[in-house]
Amino acid sequence: MSESTSRKTKSAGAIRTLLITTGTLLGVVVFSLFGVGGSYAYLNSAATGTGAVLQAGTAELTVSTGTLSMANFYPGKVETAGFTVTNNGSVPLALSVSSIAGNFAANGLTAAVRSGACAGTGTPVTSGSLGVVLPAGGTTDMCLTVSMANDAPASAIGAASSLTVSLTGVQQ
Amino acid sequence: MTRERMPRRLRNTAIGVGLTIFLALSATGVHAAWTASTSKSATATNGTIGITSSGIDGLGTSYASQNQSAAAKLITLTNSGSTPLTISYATVTNEDPLGGVIRLALWPKPAGACQSSPPTGAYTTFFTGGVKILSGMPSSVNPGTSVQLCAVTTFTGDPATYAGQSITPSLAFTGTVGTSWSAAGSAQQFTQSVAGVPNPLNVKCTTVAIGDRKAIDITWEAAPATVDGYVIVYRGTVHEKAPSGLTIRFEHNELGGQGTTLTVHAVVGGQRSGGIVVPILRDPPSISCVPAA
Numbered sequence: 001m002s003e004s005t006s007r008k009t010k011s012a013g014a015i016r017t018l019l020i021t022t023g024t025l026l027g028v029v030v031f032s033l034f035g036v037g038g039s040y041a042y043l044n045s046a047a048t049g050t051g052a053v054l055q056a057g058t059a060e061l062t063v064s065t066g067t068l069s070m071a072n073f074y075p076g077k078v079e080t081a082g083f084t085v086t087n088n089g090s091v092p093l094a095l096s097v098s099s100i101a102g103n104f105a106a107n108g109l110t111a112a113v114r115s116g117a118c119a120g121t122g123t124p125v126t127s128g129s130l131g132v133v134l135p136a137g138g139t140t141d142m143c144l145t146v147s148m149a150n151d152a153p154a155s156a157i158g159a160a161s162s163l164t165v166s167l168t169g170v171q172q
Numbered sequence: 173m174t175r176e177r178m179p180r181r182l183r184n185t186a187i188g189v190g191l192t193i194f195l196a197l198s199a200t201g202v203h204a205a206w207t208a209s210t211s212k213s214a215t216a217t218n219g220t221i222g223i224t225s226s227g228i229d230g231l232g233t234s235y236a237s238q239n240q241s242a243a244a245k246l247i248t249l250t251n252s253g254s255t256p257l258t259i260s261y262a263t264v265t266n267e268d269p270l271g272g273v274i275r276l277a278l279w280p281k282p283a284g285a286c287q288s289s290p291p292t293g294a295y296t297t298f299f300t301g302g303v304k305i306l307s308g309m310p311s312s313v314n315p316g317t318s319v320q321l322c323a324v325t326t327f328t329g330d331p332a333t334y335a336g337q338s339i340t341p342s343l344a345f346t347g348t349v350g351t352s353w354s355a356a357g358s359a360q361q362f363t364q365s366v367a368g369v370p371n372p373l374n375v376k377c378t379t380v381a382i383g384d385r386k387a388i389d390i391t392w393e394a395a396p397a398t399v400d401g402y403v404i405v406y407r408g409t410v411h412e413k414a415p416s417g418l419t420i421r422f423e424h425n426e427l428g429g430q431g432t433t434l435t436v437h438a439v440v441g442g443q444r445s446g447g448i449v450v451p452i453l454r455d456p457p458s459i460s461c462v463p464a465a
Contacts, residue, residue, distance in 0.1 A: 059206035068214035074221070074255035075350020083212050091206055098209065109216055146216050150350045157353055161216045171206035 057090040061134075061169045063142075070146055073109060078147040080118040085142055085167060087134040093169025095130045095140075102163030108152030111144065111163050118143040133172050142167075221355040222252035223259075223347040227323075228360035231276075231343070235327035236367040242325045244286035247278075249345055250318040253355060257347035259309040259319065263359065266301025267339035273329030274299055274339070274364055278321050280310055286322030299341040313347065331366055338365030372402045 068081040087093050100111045112124030115132040124145045134140055144165060148156070226248045233242035251257055262278070265271075276297050277290035290296065297304045310319045327334075344359035372392035380389055392402060 057206070059208040061208040061210040063210050063212045068212065070214065071217045072219040072254050073216055074219045075353055077219075077255075079216075081214065085210065087208075089206070089208060093206075093208060104216055107216075107218060109218075111214075111216075142212075144212070144214055146214070148218070148350075151352060152350055154352045154354070156218050158220045159218045161218075163214050163216065165212045165214070166209060167211065168207060168209045 059089040059091055059093060059169060059171055060087070061093065061095075061167060062086050062088055063167070068144060073146070073148045075108075075148055075150045075152045078145065081144045081146075082118045083142050083144065084139050085134065086139040087136055087169065089169075090136050092133050092135045092172045094133045094172050096168050096170070097125055097127050097130060098166040098168045100126055100163055100165050102161060104146070104161035104163045107159040107161045108148050108156035109146055109161055109163075110149070111146045111165070113165055113167075114143050114145070115140060116143060117141040118145075130167075134169065219255035220253045221255055221257055221347060221349055221353050223257065223345060223355050223357040224250045224252050225345050225357040225360065226250075228343050229362050231323060231325055232362040232364060233325060234365045234367055235274075235331070237331055238327065238329065240327050241289065244288055244322050244324045246281065246286065247321045247323050247345075248318050249313065249321065249347075249357065251313040251315050251347065253347075254315050255349050255353075256312045256314050257349050257355070258312055259321075259345055260306060260348040260354070261346035261356075262295075262297065262304045262306055263342075263344045263346065263356065264297065264299050264301060264304065265341045265359075267299040267341045268301075270329070270334050270337045270339050270364075270366065271299030271301075271341055273327065273334065275326045275328055276343075277324045277326070278306065279308060281320040281322050286324075288324070290322075290324055299339065303346075325364060327364075327366060329366070334366040336366065336368035338363055340364075 062085070064084040064086075068083060070079045070081055073079070085095065095115065097113050100113070102111075104111055110126075112126045113130065114122040114124035115130045116122050118141075120143075122143075124143070130142075132140055146163075227246050230245045231242070235242075249259055264276070267274075276299065277294045278296075279291055279294035293308050295304075295307050295309070309321075313319050340361050340363045342359040342361045344357050346354055346356040348354040375390065375392045378389045378391075390404060
């Protein structure tokens with residue numbers, strides 16, 4: 001065998017080794033990705049094949065109907081109102097407060113939310129995690145706390161406010 | 173120096189591992205956790221604050237003597253707003269100098285009738301103007317309910333100094349919630365006065381003969397209780413003070429002639445000066461006595 005032929009043979013062997021190694025590792029990675037299940041899938045889609053149906057999961061949150069109504073705030077008053085959140089999806093969701101929007105701050109009010117019934121205890125938050133993971137199909141109580149500071153301005157007397165609590169659930 | 177080459181198999185394996193990691197990391201960007209969101213609406217309405225008052229205009233009275241108090245009166249304060257409130261302030265007008273010696277005492281009405289004298293702890297002030305920070309008031313008045321305060325005014329001044337004077341102060345109450353919410357009731361007025369000096373009654377001037385000289389007798393009825401007595405003033409000089417019902421005789425030579433006018437002044441007080449009490453005259457009232465020729 002000539003030196004040229006020998007060099008070609010060695011190069012081919014190296015490439016083969018490289019491909020085998022890469023392929024093996026890729027296989028392991030792909031297998032691992034499928035192995036963790038729901039964490040990696042196509043969102044809200046379905047595919048139908050011959051003799052089999054592959055249904056992707058869903059993530060959906062709903063709140064109890066109706067607008068909460070609270071009245072007669074004055075300096076020092078704290079009022080709470082309860083509502084429920086339901087996970088209508090198929091995966092557990094960690095709940096958090098995205099925002100509490102509205103004109104309430106200009107009227108001397110502060111608003112915060114915590115998980116659980118209003119009769120219970122807990123520290124409400126204005127944003128961030130509510131510290132609760134809602135299982136698929138589960139419902140949990142939420143408590144909206146609205147309060148007026150003792151130094152609320154006189155301009156707030158008789159004012160009307162609206163507020164919207166935005167909640168987010170992140171798949172666990 | 174020679175450079176050692178990595179074995180080919182080991183080098184290829186390293187390249188494969190690096191490529192795999194690169195591919196794996198590149199792929200992770202397309203995998204995100206599922207999220208869902210929802211929202212809840214709410215409305216919040218703030219309360220209103222208001223206060224009304226009645227009975228303030230019943231504080232009108234007249235004084236005749238020092239440290240005389242008017243009968244206790246009831247002041248009713250009603251929370252006309254939608255929030256609890258505290259009766260925090262009383263606003264009075266400045267009525268100096270008389271207002272500076274009329275004391276107002278306020279205290280919550282007890283179960284029975286108001287005491288005739290302010291109890292210990294009652295809030296007191298004078299009608300010297302400004303916003304008075306009340307103390308001892310009911311801690312909180314609920315919406316739609318009322319509280320009653322007892323009010324007594326006392327004249328602490330010298331009647332001689334303020335005789336015949338009067339003031340018409342106004343008084344208003346303010347309710348508060350928190351540090352910035354407040355509502356003032358409408359101010360109500362009332363009149364307080366110090367009795368004037370009454371004229372001597374039934375003054376008589378009689379010319380009498382004392383030997384070969386003539387004199388004048390001046391008499392009057394007994395002075396009322398609020399008056400110490402009356403004096404005769406002649407040409408600016410106080411000649412004598414008579415508490416009541418006395419006859420003061422001026423002989424003709426003192427009068428300087430017939431037909432001279434004598435003025436009778438009331439005395440409503442006196443001030444001590446050098447061991448004697450100097451009468452303080454009030455003019456008016458006065459009355460002239462012209463003796464007959």
